[in-house]
Amino acid sequence: MLEQQLIxxxxxxxxxxxxxxxxxxxxxxxxxxxxxxxxxxxxxxxxCVTLITAAGLPFYVAMxxxxxxxxxxGILLDIIAYRPLRRAPRLAALITAIGMSxxxxxxxxxxxxxxxxxxxxxxLPAYLSEQALVMGQVGLTWLQLFIFAVAIGMxxxxxxVIHKTRTGTxxxxxxxxxxxxALMGINVNAVISFTFALGSAMGAVAGILVAVYYxxxxxxxxxxxxxxxxxxxxxxxxxxxxxxxxxxxxLGVAEALGAGYxxxxxxxxxxYAVMIAVIVLRPSGILGRAAIDKA
Amino acid sequence: MGxxxxxxxxxxxxxxxxYPLLPGASDYVLHVMTLALIYMVLAMGLNxxxxxxxxxxxxxxxxxxxxxxxxxxxxxxxxxxxxxxVPLAALNGALWGxxxxxxxxRLTGDYFAIxxxxxxxxxxxFLTNEIWLTRGPLGLPGIQPVTLDLSxxxxxxxxxxxxxAPNFYLAALLVALVFFVMGRxxxxxxxxxxxxxxxxxxxxxxxxxxxxxxxxxxFSISAAIGAMGGCFYARWSMFLSxxxxxxxxxxxxxxxxxxxxxxxxxxxxxxxxxLVCLGEVLREVLAAAGLPPETRFMAYGLxxxxxxxxxxxxxxxxxxxxxxxxxxxxxxxxxxxxxxFSGEKDDARGTSA
Numbered sequence: 055m056l057e058q059q060l061i062x063x064x065x066x067x068x069x070x071x072x073x074x075x076x077x078x079x080x081x082x083x084x085x086x087x088x089x090x091x092x093x094x095x096x097x098x099x100x101x102c103v104t105l106i107t108a109a110g111l112p113f114y115v116a117m118x119x120x121x122x123x124x125x126x127x128g129i130l131l132d133i134i135a136y137r138p139l140r141r142a143p144r145l146a147a148l149i150t151a152i153g154m155s156x157x158x159x160x161x162x163x164x165x166x167x168x169x170x171x172x173x174x175x176x177x178l179p180a181y182l183s184e185q186a187l188v189m190g191q192v193g194l195t196w197l198q199l200f201i202f203a204v205a206i207g208m209x210x211x212x213x214x215v216i217h218k219t220r221t222g223t224x225x226x227x228x229x230x231x232x233x234x235x236a237l238m239g240i241n242v243n244a245v246i247s248f249t250f251a252l253g254s255a256m257g258a259v260a261g262i263l264v265a266v267y268y269x270x271x272x273x274x275x276x277x278x279x280x281x282x283x284x285x286x287x288x289x290x291x292x293x294x295x296x297x298x299x300x301x302x303x304x305l306g307v308a309e310a311l312g313a314g315y316x317x318x319x320x321x322x323x324x325x326y327a328v329m330i331a332v333i334v335l336r337p338s339g340i341l342g343r344a345a346i347d348k349a
Numbered sequence: 350m351g352x353x354x355x356x357x358x359x360x361x362x363x364x365x366x367x368y369p370l371l372p373g374a375s376d377y378v379l380h381v382m383t384l385a386l387i388y389m390v391l392a393m394g395l396n397x398x399x400x401x402x403x404x405x406x407x408x409x410x411x412x413x414x415x416x417x418x419x420x421x422x423x424x425x426x427x428x429x430x431x432x433x434x435v436p437l438a439a440l441n442g443a444l445w446g447x448x449x450x451x452x453x454x455r456l457t458g459d460y461f462a463i464x465x466x467x468x469x470x471x472x473x474x475f476l477t478n479e480i481w482l483t484r485g486p487l488g489l490p491g492i493q494p495v496t497l498d499l500s501x502x503x504x505x506x507x508x509x510x511x512x513x514a515p516n517f518y519l520a521a522l523l524v525a526l527v528f529f530v531m532g533r534x535x536x537x538x539x540x541x542x543x544x545x546x547x548x549x550x551x552x553x554x555x556x557x558x559x560x561x562x563x564x565x566x567x568f569s570i571s572a573a574i575g576a577m578g579g580c581f582y583a584r585w586s587m588f589l590s591x592x593x594x595x596x597x598x599x600x601x602x603x604x605x606x607x608x609x610x611x612x613x614x615x616x617x618x619x620x621x622x623x624l625v626c627l628g629e630v631l632r633e634v635l636a637a638a639g640l641p642p643e644t645r646f647m648a649y650g651l652x653x654x655x656x657x658x659x660x661x662x663x664x665x666x667x668x669x670x671x672x673x674x675x676x677x678x679x680x681x682x683x684x685x686x687x688x689x690f691s692g693e694k695d696d697a698r699g700t701s702a
Contacts, residue, residue, distance in 0.1 A: 087459050138658055144458060146657045148405050149607055153653030156600060160647030168641050277596075281470070284463065319478040326467035326474075333460050334452045 057192045059314045060307060065198050065267065067306020068205035072260035073283030074290065074298035075212060076253030082229040082293040083249045085144070089151040090131055091257055092280020093158035096273060098124045098258025099265035100166055106177045113177050121258045128254025129247045137243065155280075162273035170272035173265045182266070201263050208256060209299055216295060221248055229293065278322060282309075285329035291339025300340055366521065369514035379513040383585065385625040386520035387578055392605040392617035393527050394574030399603070400612035401540065402567045403547035404454070405462035408469030409575055409602055412442045414476060414594030416576025420583040421489045422482070431495040435580050442576025443569040450568035455561050469599060476591035488590030495519060495584045516585050523581055524618075527574055531614045534570075543567055547612075597646060601628075604649045607656055610663025619665065624649070 073095055080088045101120035105111050111119065135154045139147045175183070187194040216222040224245045227235040236242050264279065265271040282305065290301025305325060312324035332339060369379055391413060398406040416438040423429045423437065453464045476483050483489060495516070499506035510516050534540050542563045545553035554560055583589055605624050609616025631645035656663060 085459075087463070135654060135658075142657070142661060143403075145399065145403060145405055145611070146661050148459065148462060149603070150654050150657045152407070152600065152603075153650045153657070155650070156646050157650030157654065160644045160650065164640060164644050164647070168643065281466070285467075288460075288463065317478075320474060323471055323474045326471050330453075330464050330467050330471075333456060333464050337456055337460060 055191065055314070057189075059310045061192065061194060061198065063307035063310030064303065065201050065306070066310060067286075067303035068201060069260045069263055069267075069302075070279075070283050070286045070306050071299045071302025072205050072208065072256045072263075073279060074286040074302045075209070075295055076257045077284050077287040078290070078292055078295060078298040079225075079249050079253045081287070082295075083225060083246055084136070084140070086136065086147050087151060087284065088131075088136075088250075088253075089148075089280070090135075090154040090158055091253065092276030092283070093155050093162070094124050094128055094131070094254045094276070095257040095261040095264075095279055095283075096162060096271075096276035097127060097158070098261035099271040099275065100162060100273075101258070102262045103171065103173060103265065103271060104166075106174050113179060116177075117259075117262050120262060121255050124258030124261075125251040125255040128250040128257075131254075132247055132250040137246075155276075159273055159276065166273060168273060170270045173269050173271065175269070178266065197267060201267065204259060204263065208259060212252065212256065212295065215252070221245065225249055282322075282325040285325045285332075288329055289332050289339055291341045294339070294341045297339055297341035304340070369517050374514070376513050379517055381625065381629055383513065383517045383520050385622050386517070386524050387582055387585075388602065388605060388621040388625055389524045389618050390520075390527050390578040390581070391575060391602045392609070392621045393524075393531050393614055394571050394578065395602050396531075396606050396612065396614060396617045397534075397543070397567050397571040397574075400606060400617075401535070401543040401547065402564055404458050404564065404568075406465045406568075406571070407462050407596070407599055407603070408465030408467070408472075409571070410594050410596070410598040411465070411469030411472040412446060412572040412575035413579040413582070413598065414469075414472050414591075415445055415572075416442050416579030417583040417589050417594070418476060418483060418489070418579075419576065420580035421492045421589045424492050424584065425489070428493070430498065431580075431584055432497075434584075435577055438576045438580040439573040442579075443573040446569035446572025447565055450565045451561075454564040454568060466596070466599075469594070469596065473591050473594055476594065483591070486591060488588055490588045492583055492587045492589070494587060495581075510584075520581060520585070523577065527577075528614065528618070535614065539563070539566065597643075600646070601649060604653055607653055608663055610665040613663065613665050616663055616665040620663070 073091065076091050076094070077088060080086060080091070098120050101123045102116050105116035105119055106113065109116075131154060135150050136147060139150055182195075182197045182200060184196055185193050186196045186199050216225060224235065224240045225248070227238065227240060228242060228245055232242060235245075260279075260283075261271075261276075264275070283302065286301040286305040287298045288301070289305055290297030290299065305328060308328060309321060309324045313321040316324075365382065368374055368382070391409065395406060395409045398404050398409075419438040419441045420431075420434045423434050424431075429437075449464070449468050453461055456464075477485050479485070480487075495510040497506075497508040497510070499508075508515065510519065542553070542558045545556065545558055546560055546563060550560055601624065605620035606617050607620070608623060609618070609620030627648065628645060631648060632642055635642055635644055660666075
C-alpha cells in the first residue's frame, strides 16, 4: 500500500503547494502572512459550485470564472484591508489579516450555510471519475492525473510569469527592496495587487480541485487547508516560490504516510508538528535564504 | 476632571459588585458577569505578549485549555482543593510557556504567531484524541465546584460554591489579583524591559536587556495567567470538552485586547466586558434572524479590521505606550505647531537650500 499512500500524498501535496505559493508570494512582496488566503481558497470552491448549480455553466467554464472572481477578490482584499496599513506596524497588518479571514469565513457561513455540500458530480466530465491506470493494488484515477496536470501546469506558468515577464521582474525587485523598486519607476501598488491576484487565482484552483477530489465543500475548509499550506510555505522557505512547491509536496506525502502508518487521528497534527519543528530547527526552510531576523 | 472621571467610573463597578446580593438578582446576568470576569483575566494575561512585548500570540487558548484540564483532572482523580490547584495549574501553564517560548521566541513576530497557533491546535488535537486521559470529545463531566474549608476556624465553616454568587466573587477576586500584579509588573524593571523590547529590540539589546530572557518570562507569565483562568473555568462550569478551546477563543481574547488598546490593562478589562456583552446580544439577535451562532464572529472580525484601520491603538490608547502619544512629545509637537521654534526652522531651511 506504500505506493498508493505516496500517490495520495502527492495529490494532496500538489494542492497544498498551489495554496502555499499564494502565501509565499505575498510574504515575499509585502512581508505579511495573508491569513485570509485560506478563505480565498474556500471562496474559489463555492464560486465554482454556485456557478455550476445556479448559472448552469459547464465545469471548465465555471472553474475559469471562479478563478477570475477570486483573483478580483484578492485584489479587493488588498485594496480594502491591507493597502491602508502599508506603513502601520506589522502587528496591525497581521491582526487585520486574521480579522479579514474570520470575516470572510463567517460571511460564507451566512451566504451558503454551515453544512457541507457535495460537489455537483453530474457537471463533471465523465472520464474524471474513471480509473486511468491500475497496477496491481495501486490505482490512479483520471481525476488525480487531472490534478497533477493542472497543478504542475500552473506552477510552470507561474515560474514563467515571475522570471520571464516585466511584471515578474517588478515583483522580484519589490521583494528585494521596495523603496529602490519604487525609485526605478515601478508602480508598487499595482504590482502588489497583481501578486495578490496571481496568488488568489492559484488558491482558487486549489479550492476547486479539493472540492472535486473529496466531493465536499464547507465554509470552514479554508481554515485547516490554509494553515497546512502555510506550514508548507514555511517548510520550503517562506518567500521562495520553488520552496513552496517542494514544501507542499513534502508535507502532503508526510501527512499521507503519517496518517497511514502512525495514527490517522493525528493527521492534522503532522502538519503542525512539521511546521513547529521547521521553525525551531531551520527557520529558513528547505530552499529559503537564511535572511531571518533573529532579534 | 481626571479624578472626578475615575470616581464616576468606580460607581458602576461597585454597583455591579453589590448586584449578586440583591434579592432579585437573575442567574443569567450573574452567569454573564462571571464569564466577563474570566475573559478579563484572560485578556489581561494575553495583553502581556502582544501589548507589552509586541509579539502576536495566536495560541493563548492552548494555555487556557492546559490550565482547565490540569484543574479538571487533578480534581477528579486526586480531589485536590481549588486553592492548591490554582498554583499547580499556573505552574503547568508557565512550564509549557517556557518550553514553547524558549526555542521560538528568538524568531520574528510572524513566525512566533504561527508557532503559537500550531501549538494551540496541537493542544486541541491532544485533548480530543488522548481518550484514556481526557475522555476525548465526550468531555470531562463531574468536576467538583470550588470548596472553601475553614473548619479549622469554626467547625461549620465548610463552603461549597454551587451558587452563582460565591463564584462571581471568587472570579472578581481573581481579576483584582491579576490586575494588581499586572499594574506592579508594568511599573517594574520587567515592564520597562518589555516596553523597550517592543519599541526597539536593537536599542533594548544595546542597553543590556537580554531580549530572549525577557520575552520568555513574558510568555510564561502570560501562559500562567491563562492557565489560572482555565483553572477557575473548570471548577466553575464543572464540565470541559476540547471544543471549548478552539482557535475562536484565542481570537476572541485577542479581539478584546485589541479593542481595549494593546498594552493597556484597563483597556483589556473594558474590551472583555464589551465583547462578552456583545456576544450575548448577538446570540439573541442571530437566533432571531435564524443564523447559526458562530456568525457572531463576523462582527468580531469586522471590529478587528476597523479598529486596526481607524484607531490602531484601540479605544483607550496606553499613554506611555507609544512614542507618539508620549505627553512630552505631544507638548513638544504642539509647541512646534504653534511656531515657538520658528527661528530654528528658518535656519534649517537655510542650510538645506
